[in-house]
Amino acid sequence: MGSIEAPRKFYTEPADVPVVDYRALKGTGETHQNALAQLDRAFRTYGFAYISNHSIPQQKVDEAFAWSSRFFKLPEQVKAKVPHPASNDPHRGWVHDGLSHVSQMVFDRDEVQELRKTSPERKETLETGSPFSKEVPENKWLPEGDFPGHKAFFESWWHDCTELNHSLLQSLCECLQLEQDYLSRNQTKNICHMSWQYYPSMPLKPLQNSEFKRLNAHTDFGQLTLLFQDAVGGLEIHDGEKFRPIVPIPNTVVINVGDMLERQTNGRWKSALHRVVAPSQFMIPKEDEVDDVIDRYSIAYFGTPDPDSIVSTLPGCEVKGQWNPNMIGTWADNMTASTWIEKRIAMEY
Ligand SMILES: O=C(O)CCC(=O)C(=O)O
Numbered sequence: 001m002g003s004i005e006a007p008r009k010f011y012t013e014p015a016d017v018p019v020v021d022y023r024a025l026k027g028t029g030e031t032h033q034n035a036l037a038q039l040d041r042a043f044r045t046y047g048f049a050y051i052s053n054h055s056i057p058q059q060k061v062d063e064a065f066a067w068s069s070r071f072f073k074l075p076e077q078v079k080a081k082v083p084h085p086a087s088n089d090p091h092r093g094w095v096h097d098g099l100s101h102v103s104q105m106v107f108d109r110d111e112v113q114e115l116r117k118t119s120p121e122r123k124e125t126l127e128t129g130s131p132f133s134k135e136v137p138e139n140k141w142l143p144e145g146d147f148p149g150h151k152a153f154f155e156s157w158w159h160d161c162t163e164l165n166h167s168l169l170q171s172l173c174e175c176l177q178l179e180q181d182y183l184s185r186n187q188t189k190n191i192c193h194m195s196w197q198y199y200p201s202m203p204l205k206p207l208q209n210s211e212f213k214r215l216n217a218h219t220d221f222g223q224l225t226l227l228f229q230d231a232v233g234g235l236e237i238h239d240g241e242k243f244r245p246i247v248p249i250p251n252t253v254v255i256n257v258g259d260m261l262e263r264q265t266n267g268r269w270k271s272a273l274h275r276v277v278a279p280s281q282f283m284i285p286k287e288d289e290v291d292d293v294i295d296r297y298s299i300a301y302f303g304t305p306d307p308d309s310i311v312s313t314l315p316g317c318e319v320k321g322q323w324n325p326n327m328i329g330t331w332a333d334n335m336t337a338s339t340w341i342e343k344r345i346a347m348e349y
């Protein structure tokens with residue numbers, strides 16, 4: 001006789017981050033107003049939301065993941081033809097496992113060196129920027145013969161993400177009762193950035209016991225991030241009390257508030273700490289069931305204001321929110337977007 005398996009339990013309940021319907025965000029009437037209110041609440045509470053029914057067809061998202069997997073499965077000597085330098089300049093190309101290291105608001109080189117030893121990560125990334133903007137470093141592409149078709153796909157994918165980013169910025173403006181293009185007007189040079197992340201399969205134990213992370217806890221330093229994740233899981237956000245899983249929901253994109261948007265909204269919206277660890281379903285105590293954690297892929301589009309723009313309080317956000325902006329203490333007056341990005345990325349290399 002077959003037995004009924006007890007439902008799998010998470011060690012920690014997933015974060016109760018809402019799924020906001022993009023069609024409602026872009027619609028009219030009461031449903032529209034409700035969707036805006038839901039997004040505002042999600043950003044106040046978590047700094048994160050899932051967006052369903054968005055403008056990029058799932059087939060295109062699947063294609064992007066297929067390109068990513070093909071790239072990272074190339075032999076190392078091929079990927080090494082487009083190496084990311086040992087510094088962040090230019091922030092382009094393939095980052096081999098161990099080259100970059102994420103930390104949170106640590107700006108002291110010695111301290112970062114120490115953290116590299118005590119909180120190592122297992123990841124590779126491909127760092128890319130706008131293929132259209134003249135204001136940013138050129139992308140590093142493999143010869144077309146090594147990887148046919150990738151440039152054409154990337155251009156089209158970049159375009160789709162940029163459109164979605166601007167469309168969401170408009171919704172954010174509606175939440176904040178600003179003119180609809182208020183935030184987009186300040187993103188004309190397109191210094192936005194896209195990281196393609198690959199977390200190779202690895203033994204489960206060192207992830208479970210925190211000897212390794214896939215990605216250390218951090219806040220994003222841009223304005224709004226669009227995050228596409230595959231079905232594997234492992235992303236967690238800190239809800240003010242503890243880290244909780246952001247379980248993958250098919251056909252959605254995760255969006256989150258970065259440091260600059262937290263600063264601009266004066267803490268009304270939260271730039272939340274997040275990290276990538278073992279998927280929560282592997283944290284149940286059935287240790288002999290699985291030895292290795294499988295490959296994981298994600299793609300992040302970091303929306304960023306124009307480099308020389310001063311990141312300061314938006315009209316209507318003068319009253320401080322419930323969250324203290326992360327940049328308090330380190331956020332000088334008249335800080336530009338590029339200064340903040342460089343300050344933070346420099347510490348990753
Ligand atoms: O891989 C993920 O799901 C998270 C990536 C991330 O947080 C980042 O690149 O800033």
Ligand SMILES: [Fe+2]
Pocket residue numbers: 218219220274
């Ligand atoms: Fe992040």
